[in-house]
Amino acid sequence: MSGPAASEERQPELPRFLSKVEAVAMEKELIEDYRFGRQQLAEMCGYACAVAVTKVFPVAALSRKQRTVLVVCGPEQNGAIGLVCARHLRVFEYEPTIFYPKRSPDSLSKDFTTQCEKMDIPFLSYLPTEVQLINDAYSLVIDAILGPGAEPGEAKEPCTSILATLKLVKIPIVSLDIPSGWDVEMGNEDGISPEVLVSLAAPKKCAGRFSGKYHFVAGRFVPDDVQKKFHLNLPGYPGTECVVAL
């Protein structure tokens, strides 16, 4: 009778990718039960995304011109995290430029925007449709457009046009949480193909279809009990690192 349990114990469990329902339940638990604040979560996640960028594109290896990063922020929570990420990239001596076409009226996003503006991070008034201009001007794109809460079928302008442009760029894309425009479970075979994915809190099911080179999880802040409850089985975060590579 102990057969199955014993065999389960023998092999180390693989990291688990959350369904949409599980991802929503986990966020609810963090916010409602643990009382994590939205500002606090966005700050931790945006910081961790910037740290993940430094792992793949270390600033010391880049010339001044190669440090240019285009951070594309959507109107919701994913965009707010993108703004925090841009600020930390600036602190880490990258040269971020933000494209944030549809600004959230939320005070959280407004405050993050002010922080970036006051730190002299440039904001683009439009995204060039000529993809070569983007390839030439920037070394990478941070995709903070749509998160797991967005329904891909319902993506509206300006997001659809931006995603059409990003599908054509040749410079690497770093996607925050999920690649924008992907279904949180099914992915999107016609969508963008990021080189780097930074899962926030925990990987979502669509990460199984990610074929880029680097997949990080930024979820060290998730309490042990919550990680266990959702059977995340993530590798340990080394030292004081806020991200871990899968």
Place this chain on the structure above:
Amino acid sequence: MSGPAASEERQPELPRFLSKVEAVAMEKELIEDYRFGRQQLAEMCGYACAVAVTKVFPVAALSRKQRTVLVVCGPEQNGAIGLVCARHLRVFEYEPTIFYPKRSPDSLSKDFTTQCEKMDIPFLSYLPTEVQLINDAYSLVIDAILGPGAEPGEAKEPCTSILATLKLVKIPIVSLDIPSGWDVEMGNEDGISPEVLVSLAAPKKCAGRFSGKYHFVAGRFVPDDVQKKFHLNLPGYPGTECVVAL
């Protein structure tokens, strides 16, 4: 006419420690002009304090029993940062215990308290007056009791009793921002003598009287323009580090 300027340029300027008026002005600028949120600032500072602890007392060098840390939190902002620090110490695999005798009614502090409670960090109901019990039970004390906003002459119970006890402990004390009970400019020669000081945002004048072994500044989030305006002249933060040793 260019004499003084030229000679100023020749010698690298030393880090500057802020007066009380300057520290208040800088915090006002961060909050009112840059729109940094109090939750965001507390999260960044508490995280950086926990990272500073790992620099002096690396967890890998400690046995399970040596990882015990007593985090003493006061009723105001310094205590809120202590709660965040305790949470990150837990994540970094220390064994924090919190003493938080006068709880703030502020929602910020309440939420940080809930995060710690739900992560099973124990809260002490009283601090042993027998100092040997503290020396035996813990490896270090985090002093998050009073910050630069407190008037040392006006310190009330339970803070005065706690500080009298901490003056006698033999285990190292890590003070957040300023040693509790010190005047932000003049220090306090009869006060506690921390081994580690973690200045938050920028060092305050009393840090000139600090005679402990390790002084860190946790202020990488302070925008360049603000650092320049207050002539902080801090050494560069290495890599993605959020603290730098002075």
